[in-house]
Amino acid sequence: MASATLNRWLRPEVYPLFLAVGTAVGICGMQLIRNIVTNPEVRVTKENRAAGILENFAEGEKYAEHSLRKFVRNKSPEIMPSVNNFFSKPN
Template identity: 55%
Template sequence: MAPSRWMKPEVYPLMAAMTFVAGMCVFSLTRNVLINPDVRINKAHRATAVLENEEEGEKYAHHSLRNFLRNRSPQIMPAINNFFSRRD
Protein backbone atom coordinates (compact mmCIF):
# COMPACT_ATOMS: atom_id res chain seq x y z
CA MET A 1 0.00 0.00 0.00
CA ALA A 2 1.41 3.37 -1.04
CA PRO A 3 1.77 6.06 1.59
CA SER A 4 -0.89 8.73 1.39
CA ARG A 5 0.16 12.22 0.41
CA TRP A 6 -0.74 15.30 2.35
CA MET A 7 -1.87 17.08 -0.81
CA LYS A 8 -2.80 15.32 -4.02
CA PRO A 9 -1.27 16.52 -7.33
CA GLU A 10 -4.77 17.20 -8.72
CA VAL A 11 -5.09 20.08 -6.25
CA TYR A 12 -2.00 22.00 -7.52
CA PRO A 13 -3.82 23.96 -10.29
CA LEU A 14 -6.53 24.99 -7.83
CA MET A 15 -3.93 26.05 -5.27
CA ALA A 16 -2.08 28.05 -7.94
CA ALA A 17 -5.27 29.85 -8.97
CA MET A 18 -6.26 30.56 -5.37
CA THR A 19 -2.76 31.83 -4.54
CA PHE A 20 -2.86 34.16 -7.55
CA VAL A 21 -6.29 35.52 -6.59
CA ALA A 22 -5.26 35.97 -2.96
CA GLY A 23 -2.15 37.84 -4.11
CA MET A 24 -4.29 40.14 -6.26
CA CYS A 25 -6.55 40.85 -3.28
CA VAL A 26 -3.59 41.65 -1.03
CA PHE A 27 -2.12 43.93 -3.72
CA SER A 28 -5.42 45.77 -4.18
CA LEU A 29 -6.02 46.22 -0.46
CA THR A 30 -2.46 47.37 0.17
CA ARG A 31 -2.62 49.83 -2.74
CA ASN A 32 -5.90 51.27 -1.51
CA VAL A 33 -4.77 51.62 2.09
CA LEU A 34 -1.42 53.20 1.26
CA ILE A 35 -2.15 55.32 -1.82
CA ASN A 36 -5.91 55.97 -2.15
CA PRO A 37 -6.68 59.60 -1.27
CA ASP A 38 -10.16 58.67 0.02
CA VAL A 39 -8.81 56.35 2.71
CA ARG A 40 -8.07 58.25 5.89
CA ILE A 41 -5.97 56.41 8.43
CA ASN A 42 -4.71 59.15 10.71
CA LYS A 43 -6.96 61.19 12.97
CA ALA A 44 -6.24 64.57 11.36
CA HIS A 45 -7.50 63.45 7.94
CA ARG A 46 -10.55 61.75 9.42
CA ALA A 47 -11.58 64.98 11.15
CA THR A 48 -11.99 66.84 7.87
CA ALA A 49 -15.34 66.29 6.18
CA VAL A 50 -14.21 66.93 2.61
CA LEU A 51 -10.61 66.78 1.51
CA GLU A 52 -9.52 69.19 -1.19
CA ASN A 53 -7.26 66.81 -3.04
CA GLU A 54 -8.41 66.74 -6.64
CA GLU A 55 -4.91 66.49 -8.10
CA GLU A 56 -4.06 63.62 -5.76
CA GLY A 57 -7.23 61.83 -6.84
CA GLU A 58 -6.39 62.34 -10.51
CA LYS A 59 -2.91 60.98 -9.91
CA TYR A 60 -4.38 57.91 -8.19
CA ALA A 61 -7.01 57.30 -10.89
CA HIS A 62 -4.64 57.73 -13.83
CA HIS A 63 -1.74 55.56 -12.76
CA SER A 64 1.09 54.42 -15.02
CA LEU A 65 -0.56 51.14 -16.12
CA ARG A 66 -3.73 52.96 -17.16
CA ASN A 67 -1.64 55.54 -19.05
CA PHE A 68 0.23 52.72 -20.80
CA LEU A 69 -2.99 50.97 -21.86
CA ARG A 70 -4.93 54.12 -22.78
CA ASN A 71 -4.08 54.14 -26.52
CA ARG A 72 -3.99 50.37 -26.99
CA SER A 73 -6.65 48.27 -28.67
CA PRO A 74 -8.93 46.52 -26.15
CA GLN A 75 -8.18 43.08 -27.55
CA ILE A 76 -6.51 40.21 -25.79
CA MET A 77 -5.09 38.52 -28.91
CA PRO A 78 -5.26 41.06 -31.76
CA ALA A 79 -3.35 38.92 -34.27
CA ILE A 80 -5.78 36.02 -33.92
CA ASN A 81 -8.80 38.35 -33.93
CA ASN A 82 -7.59 40.04 -37.12
CA PHE A 83 -6.87 36.68 -38.77
CA PHE A 84 -10.38 35.33 -38.15
CA SER A 85 -12.21 38.58 -38.84
CA ARG A 86 -10.40 39.26 -42.14
CA ARG A 87 -12.63 39.04 -45.20
CA ASP A 88 -11.18 37.83 -48.46
Protein backbone atom coordinates in the same frame (compact mmCIF):
# COMPACT_ATOMS: atom_id res chain seq x y z
CA MET B 1 -5.37 11.88 11.02
CA ALA B 2 -3.32 14.85 9.81
CA SER B 3 -1.38 12.61 7.45
CA ALA B 4 -4.54 11.42 5.72
CA THR B 5 -5.79 14.98 5.26
CA LEU B 6 -2.40 16.10 3.99
CA ASN B 7 -2.28 13.23 1.48
CA ARG B 8 -5.81 14.02 0.31
CA TRP B 9 -5.17 17.72 -0.46
CA LEU B 10 -1.54 17.73 -1.59
CA ARG B 11 -1.92 15.84 -4.84
CA PRO B 12 -0.56 17.08 -8.15
CA GLU B 13 -4.12 17.48 -9.46
CA VAL B 14 -4.82 20.15 -6.84
CA TYR B 15 -1.79 22.37 -7.62
CA PRO B 16 -3.59 24.41 -10.34
CA LEU B 17 -6.41 25.12 -7.88
CA PHE B 18 -3.91 26.31 -5.29
CA LEU B 19 -2.24 28.47 -7.93
CA ALA B 20 -5.53 30.05 -9.04
CA VAL B 21 -6.69 30.74 -5.49
CA GLY B 22 -3.26 32.06 -4.51
CA THR B 23 -3.22 34.40 -7.51
CA ALA B 24 -6.70 35.71 -6.66
CA VAL B 25 -5.74 36.28 -3.03
CA GLY B 26 -2.55 38.04 -4.16
CA ILE B 27 -4.47 40.37 -6.49
CA CYS B 28 -6.99 41.18 -3.74
CA GLY B 29 -4.20 41.85 -1.27
CA MET B 30 -2.38 44.08 -3.75
CA GLN B 31 -5.54 46.13 -4.37
CA LEU B 32 -6.23 46.40 -0.63
CA ILE B 33 -2.71 47.68 0.05
CA ARG B 34 -2.94 50.08 -2.92
CA ASN B 35 -6.19 51.54 -1.59
CA ILE B 36 -4.93 51.89 1.97
CA VAL B 37 -1.63 53.48 0.95
CA THR B 38 -2.47 55.68 -2.05
CA ASN B 39 -6.23 56.39 -2.08
CA PRO B 40 -6.77 60.04 -1.12
CA GLU B 41 -10.15 59.26 0.46
CA VAL B 42 -8.80 56.64 2.87
CA ARG B 43 -7.31 58.06 6.04
CA VAL B 44 -5.73 55.64 8.47
CA THR B 45 -4.17 57.95 11.05
CA LYS B 46 -6.22 59.92 13.55
CA GLU B 47 -4.75 63.26 12.46
CA ASN B 48 -5.75 62.71 8.84
CA ARG B 49 -9.26 61.61 9.81
CA ALA B 50 -9.71 64.79 11.85
CA ALA B 51 -9.06 66.89 8.74
CA GLY B 52 -12.54 66.11 7.38
CA ILE B 53 -13.34 66.31 3.68
CA LEU B 54 -10.46 67.65 1.62
CA GLU B 55 -10.81 69.30 -1.77
CA ASN B 56 -7.58 67.86 -3.16
CA PHE B 57 -8.41 67.22 -6.81
CA ALA B 58 -4.80 66.84 -7.96
CA GLU B 59 -4.19 63.92 -5.62
CA GLY B 60 -7.45 62.27 -6.71
CA GLU B 61 -6.52 62.67 -10.37
CA LYS B 62 -3.11 61.14 -9.71
CA TYR B 63 -4.76 58.15 -8.01
CA ALA B 64 -7.32 57.63 -10.78
CA GLU B 65 -4.86 57.98 -13.66
CA HIS B 66 -2.36 55.35 -12.61
CA SER B 67 0.35 53.95 -14.88
CA LEU B 68 -1.59 50.83 -15.99
CA ARG B 69 -4.52 52.95 -17.14
CA LYS B 70 -2.17 55.27 -19.05
CA PHE B 71 -0.51 52.25 -20.69
CA VAL B 72 -3.74 50.64 -21.97
CA ARG B 73 -5.56 53.86 -22.89
CA ASN B 74 -4.81 53.74 -26.64
CA LYS B 75 -4.53 49.97 -26.98
CA SER B 76 -7.06 47.82 -28.79
CA PRO B 77 -9.33 45.93 -26.35
CA GLU B 78 -8.33 42.53 -27.71
CA ILE B 79 -6.54 39.70 -25.95
CA MET B 80 -4.96 38.18 -29.07
CA PRO B 81 -5.17 40.70 -31.93
CA SER B 82 -3.20 38.57 -34.39
CA VAL B 83 -5.63 35.65 -34.03
CA ASN B 84 -8.62 38.00 -34.32
CA ASN B 85 -7.19 39.56 -37.48
CA PHE B 86 -6.46 36.14 -38.98
CA PHE B 87 -10.08 35.01 -38.66
CA SER B 88 -11.87 38.32 -39.27
CA LYS B 89 -9.80 39.82 -42.12
CA PRO B 90 -9.18 37.33 -44.88
CA ASN B 91 -6.48 38.05 -47.48
